[in-house]
Amino acid sequence: MPFQRLPDSPRGHITREALIQAALGIFGRDGFDAASTRAIAAAAGANQALIGYHFGGKEGLYLAVFEHIADRLGEQVLPVATSIKAQFQGRGTRTLNREARIGLYLPPLLRLLDTFTAVLVGEEAAGWARLILREQHSPSRAFDVLYARIMGPLTDIVGQLLAGAVGGAPDATRINLLLFTTLGQALTFRAARASVLRRMGWQEIGPRELAAVQGQIRRNVAAIVRAEAGR
Amino acid sequence: MPFQRLPDSPRGHITREALIQAALGIFGRDGFDAASTRAIAAAAGANQALIGYHFGGKEGLYLAVFEHIADRLGEQVLPVATSIKAQFQGRGTRTLNREARIGLYLPPLLRLLDTFTAVLVGEEAAGWARLILREQHSPSRAFDVLYARIMGPLTDIVGQLLAGAVGGAPDATRINLLLFTTLGQALTFRAARASVLRRMGWQEIGPRELAAVQGQIRRNVAAIVRAEAGR
């Protein structure tokens, strides 16, 4: 007996979503402090007082924006990540030799990094980046949301793949250093974007440039993993 | 006949410096928008109206802060960089074989990266980072100052060392991709600091942690360079 579930009070729900969407854009463009609730309300086509009603205030809206970011990021990178994870469920690595380990774990690692890089330099992440980097500098409750839902699961999986490829415990310091130096290779193209564009002479990081970046990261990570596995 | 040179109007000069110093701290902690000229003046022990007098306004002070950052960064990384550069003045790379190139260019590259990493994760860069990352997202005139005086020269030298080690033109796309993926390995530990600390279980990135990071980056870059030079 299939029937359409009614969203609880449709009007309010629509307003909420519009405000979050607008806030994402304005917070992302101007940063938390420079963004005004007036501008957000205007962009959402909603009344400024409704921010107080729906989210309690500017900070509450900011937190709701991070929930939204976590949703979207989760949709984009976690499916790839968890499908890979499932593939290796409960598989021991002790029995494999060096070449077998690399052959098994490196390809999915490189695929996951491709996805991560694409999301990171993509259009949509531009606004998120400013907010996320702000949280990295002075973490608030929003960082907890982000870490629990995205950073944690993501680093877990990349760490497991790295550990599988080079051998060792997934949470050992050595693997974690490998992990962050690996992710950092992609992160630069977002965090140091202006410097990259200026030196490269690029106007944007479009599909062509993305492919070049992904290729370089692939080669780098392959080289690193082979070197680290070689002892 | 040695005599003390009088700074041009001593009082004003002292006030200027105090304001810049205070602004560095407050802009760095709170960001440009959240920082107030009142708080900066208070921290400097100066009068709020003097910001207008000396710098024309908040934005002028912000720019002056970047000049200061460029000064300090220049003192910390450029000496190492230029001493290395002098060492390779006018040296051609065509005549060297693979092993000779690596032996010649890799060690100074790794030394320079050590310095870069140390400065980046160091205490003093904490405040700068927020401001610099903001400029990477939406570059203003302050970015021009920073790029011309620091990022440009630094990337030039690292690019030359990489080009020397793997062979090729220093400004080719391939070298530039190598360059940014290399620098990015250090950048993460500043830009994604909160995530690093949480996953690593570190309280701070002190001398011990810095050494571990530097070691990993050394091994990574060595592996990458050897792989890239190998064709």
Next chain:
DNA sequence: GTCTATAGTCGGATAGAC
């Protein structure tokens, strides 16, 4: 749930005395 109106604050800039 949505609106108007406004209270209450705080910010950057600046005039003008010293």
Next chain:
DNA sequence: GTCTATCCGACTATAGAC
């Protein structure tokens, strides 16, 4: 060069009608 005093705009939050 430095200070006090103040202007004026912009902001967030909220009271209260609908």
